[in-house]
Amino acid sequence: MPRKSALVIGLDPYVLDAFRASDHDLVVVYGTAVKDFAFYPVPDDVPTVLVDDQRSLESVLMGLHRAGLADRAYDVVMTSDEFALVTASALGQHFGARSVPLDVAVNFRDKSVQKSIVTAAGVPTAAHLCVPDVLDLPDDFALPFTPAVLKPVGGAATSLTTVVRTTDDIRALSAEYLRTGVPTRSFLVEAFSEGEEWFADGVLIDGTVAFVALGRYLRTCLDTVQENLPLQLVELDPVTDKDAYDTALPVVQRALTALGLRSGPFHMELFADREVGRVVFGECAARRGGVLTRDAVLAKFGVDLALAGVQALAGEIPDVQTTRDPAVIGSTFLPCLPGVLADHPSATEIARLPGVLYAQIELPRGYPMPHSLSNAVAKLGQVLLTADTHEELLARMADVTAWVADRTRALPTDLPPRLLRRDDTEPRWSRTVPLPA
The missing domain is CATH 3.30.470.20 (ATP-grasp fold, B domain)
Structure with missing residues (x-):
């Protein structure tokens, strides 16, 4: 029997290994943002297509045509990229391949549609209201729930997600988003879940x-x-x-x-x-x-x-x-320090700490780290840990986070050159790092 073929959007090494284990021939399409971040290696044993935007159907299709791979028979199309789900579904429909059906993909991408469907099915969920254009609120708009959460209908990783308690809070955010040029316009207001x-x-x-x-x-x-x-x-x-x-x-x-x-x-x-x-x-x-x-x-x-x-x-x-x-398994992010990353312990060193099952450092030296989190997945790296009890796991999370923070150095970006030059042999490293309470 001929081997099956899979079209994968994005560089997810776990998915690529899984398709290899399932005896699929692969074509991988990935975007320039993934290439430039360069955390996952580009496979050298499968055909790859570089495109401007792996989340754009137009960009992916044009890339496949340029590479002469648009007329292949694909059996399955898959992505792990949240923002490319609808694109992968449309490609599956286009190629007659197995994929998440297009209408189902929309159900999983639009939080307003999603909430309405599960509410109609009797699944308990928060009350909600769609705001079609957060930059142009109607004059009679009033916050329907308090407290509430405002977030993009197609967002992810808690980006642009805010607790609001009054109508004035939403109007203030609307003005701020307009001033800063936030491109996202359609938002969801939902009752705050305790x-x-x-x-x-x-x-x-x-x-x-x-x-x-x-x-x-x-x-x-x-x-x-x-x-x-x-x-x-x-x-x-x-x-x-x-x-x-x-x-x-x-x-x-x-x-x-x-x-x-x-x-x-x-x-x-x-x-x-x-x-x-x-x-x-x-x-x-x-x-x-x-x-x-x-x-x-x-x-x-x-x-x-x-x-x-x-x-x-x-x-x-x-x-x-x-x-x-029976052990307690958990993971912790390694937080960013504000400034330009200058040095950090290696993942191998971190993996030697008590209870560490796996560690990875995701940012290279020279990377400008943010002063505050814009989403829930910003991090220096991640660590997977094991412990005999929940309390021991929490202690190990605190220990490994503190150990890494103590050995990580970042050059401040808010100091003038005269202060940075004060002592060339001992730069003024930032040592401020947010640690768990």
């Missing part, structure tokens, strides 16, 4: 959740950005956190059914009130969770979400054999 923020990562096969792993953010993504702290996550255990799984899984299945996804990976966020045993739908993506989700789930359950997700979307039946590590 409680812990959970996430569910899993795989659907023919409309049924074949595997799901629950976890929680130690602080909500919104608090993380507003307080300028590193994002920290912990996997929930199906034995010690059985009540969480029992409460969340019905909500997860009902939401996915309502949104129309049949096969492939998903990443869902939920808000939970453990005292009353209530879980509320937050939002959902038709892709694998980012950051170190794949590695954390593999360590905790022995399931490769990338491989299972690829096989499910490609129409194969993944062999999801789960194990359970």
Whole structure:
């Protein structure tokens, strides 16, 4: 039988390895922004197509035509790029290949559409209202919920997400966005959800959740950005956190059914009130969770979400054999220092610290790091940790974050040259770094 062929949008090494393991020939399309950041290596053993914007259907199609790869028979089209999901779906429809159906992709990209669908299906979620143009609010606009959250309908990573309490708050943001030239115009206002923020990562096969792993953010993504702290996550255990799984899984299945996804990976966020045993739908993506989700789930359950997700979307039946590590598994971001990155410990050095399963440094020396977080995924790097107890995990997160911060140096960008020249042998390094409370 001829080998199957896959078109992959973006450089996700886990997805590329999964397609290789599933015996697919690959064509990889990636954008110039991915090339210039250069964190993931460009594969040298598969055809690749460089395009201006991997999230643009026009850009991707033109690139495929230039490369003479637009008339190939593709069996599946896939992306891990949240913003390229609709493009990958349209390409799947164009090539007659398996992919997330186009209307389903829209359900997963537009938070206003998504909230309306799950609400109509009776899935508990926050009350919401779409603001078509946040830069041009009607004269009679009034905040329908208080407190509320304002965020882009097609956003991700908590970017441009703000808590608002009055109509004047939204009008002030509207004026600020107009002044600063924010290109995003369509926003969602939703009632503020209390409680812990959970996430569910899993795989659907023919409309049924074949595997799901629950976890929680130690602080909500919104608090993380507003307080300028590193994002920290912990996997929930199906034995010690059985009540969480029992409460969340019905909500997860009902939401996915309502949104129309049949096969492939998903990443869902939920808000939970453990005292009353209530879980509320937050939002959902038709892709694998980012950051170190794949590695954390593999360590905790022995399931490769990338491989299972690829096989499910490609129409194969993944062999999801789960194990359970009773240890507490979690991850922490390594926060940025304000200034130009001058030095940092290596990932190999970090990996030698107690409890560290995996570490990666993502920014090169010379990189201008932000003074404050604009989204929940800004970071110097990430570390995956294990511990015997939840308390020990928190302590190890604090220890590794402090250890890295103490050995990371950044040259300030807010000092005049005379101060930077004061002592050439001992530059005035910034040592201010946000640490978890």
